[in-house]
Amino acid sequence: MENRAHAIVAACFLIVFAVAAALIFYWLTAGPSEPLPYRIVTSQSVAGLAPQSSVEFKGIEVGHVQRIRFDPKDRSRVIVDFDVQRDTYITRATYAELSMHGLTGGETLELKLGKGSRELLATSDGNPAQIPLRKGLLAQLEDSAKQSMQDLQAVLDSAKKVLDEGNREHISASIRQIDAATAKLVQIETELMPAMKQMPALVQSARKSLDQSHALLANANRIAEEARGPVKKAGEVEDTVQHLGRKLDRQTAPDIEALSQSLLRTSRSLDDLIRELKAKPQSLIFGPAQPPPGPGEPGFKGNDEHGDGHE
Numbered sequence: 001m002e003n004r005a006h007a008i009v010a011a012c013f014l015i016v017f018a019v020a021a022a023l024i025f026y027w028l029t030a031g032p033s034e035p036l037p038y039r040i041v042t043s044q045s046v047a048g049l050a051p052q053s054s055v056e057f058k059g060i061e062v063g064h065v066q067r068i069r070f071d072p073k074d075r076s077r078v079i080v081d082f083d084v085q086r087d088t089y090i091t092r093a094t095y096a097e098l099s100m101h102g103l104t105g106g107e108t109l110e111l112k113l114g115k116g117s118r119e120l121l122a123t124s125d126g127n128p129a130q131i132p133l134r135k136g137l138l139a140q141l142e143d144s145a146k147q148s149m150q151d152l153q154a155v156l157d158s159a160k161k162v163l164d165e166g167n168r169e170h171i172s173a174s175i176r177q178i179d180a181a182t183a184k185l186v187q188i189e190t191e192l193m194p195a196m197k198q199m200p201a202l203v204q205s206a207r208k209s210l211d212q213s214h215a216l217l218a219n220a221n222r223i224a225e226e227a228r229g230p231v232k233k234a235g236e237v238e239d240t241v242q243h244l245g246r247k248l249d250r251q252t253a254p255d256i257e258a259l260s261q262s263l264l265r266t267s268r269s270l271d272d273l274i275r276e277l278k279a280k281p282q283s284l285i286f287g288p289a290q291p292p293p294g295p296g297e298p299g300f301k302g303n304d305e306h307g308d309g310h311e
Helices: 002-029 137-162 165-249 256-279
Strands: 036-042 054-057 060-070 078-084 094-100 107-113
Touching: 054 078, 078 107
Parallel strands: 054 107
Antiparallel strands: 036 078, 054 060, 060 078, 094 107
16 A cells, blocks of 8 residues: 555656646746847947947837947948847838937937838848948037038138238228228218208209190190191192092093193192192181282382382
8 A cells, every 4th residue: 555655646746747847848938039130330439339238129128239349351340239029120121320328328229210121131140130320310410510610610711811911901901991981971971961952842843844844835736736727728629639630530531631731730729829828827817918019009108218108
C-alpha cells in the first residue's frame, strides 16, 4: 500500500510539474515579439542622442537607440542603429528627426511619414533598412540664424565701405548743399506767397474776360449769318437759272442757239449781281446806292469857289 501511495504522489507531482512548465512556456512565448532593426546613416550632428534614447512615432514610444558609431567606410558620417516594435507603421516614405524631449530632456529620435509610397519598409537583422535623417526645427532655426548673421555681416561690411573717410566727407557736403537748397526754397516760397494770394482774383478776372470774348464772338457770328442770308438767296437764283439752262440744253428746238446766248448773258448778269451782293449785302435791303447827280441834275453841287450848285 505504501508503494502505491508513493507512486500516486509521484505521478501527481509529475503532472503538476508538466502543467507548470507548459504555463511558463506559454507565458514566455506569448510575450512581446522581437523588435525590428533599422539604421540611420547621416553626416549631420546627432548631439544629444545616446544609446537607449527613445524612438517615438506620433508621440508614442516604439523603440530605443541601440548603438551610435562612426561609419567605417566614411569617418565623416555617423551610423545610428535602433529597434522598433514590429507593429510600428514604417514605410518607404518614413524619415527621422531629432527633437528635444521637453525643455531639459535629451534628444529623441522621432519617426515621421512624408509624401511618397506607403509600401512597408522591409528590414532584417543582417541587412537593416536605412531611414533618412532630416533636420529638425532647432537645426533649421540654427541654419537660418547662421544665414541671417552672414547677411547682417555682409550689410555691415558694405556700410563700412560706404562710410569710409572720403565718403563721409562727401555725404557731409551733400547734406550741407541740401540744407542750403532747402533754405532757398523757403525764401522763394515766402516771396511767392503774396503773388499766390492774388491768383484767385486774377483767375476770376481772366474768366470774366473769357466770357465777354465768347459773347462778342457769338454776336459776330449772328451778324455774319444775317448778312449771309441775301447772298444765299442770290445763290439759289443762280442755281435755278443754271439748272434751267442745263434742262434747255438737253431739249431740241430751232432757236436753241439764241436761247443759249440769252441764258449766258443772264448768267453773267446774275454773276455781277452776286459779286455786288457779296461786296455790299446791305444793298439787298436798302437798294443800290444812287450815283451822285451830274451837271444839270437836281442836287448837283459844283466845285466852284463859292460851292453853289447849278440846275
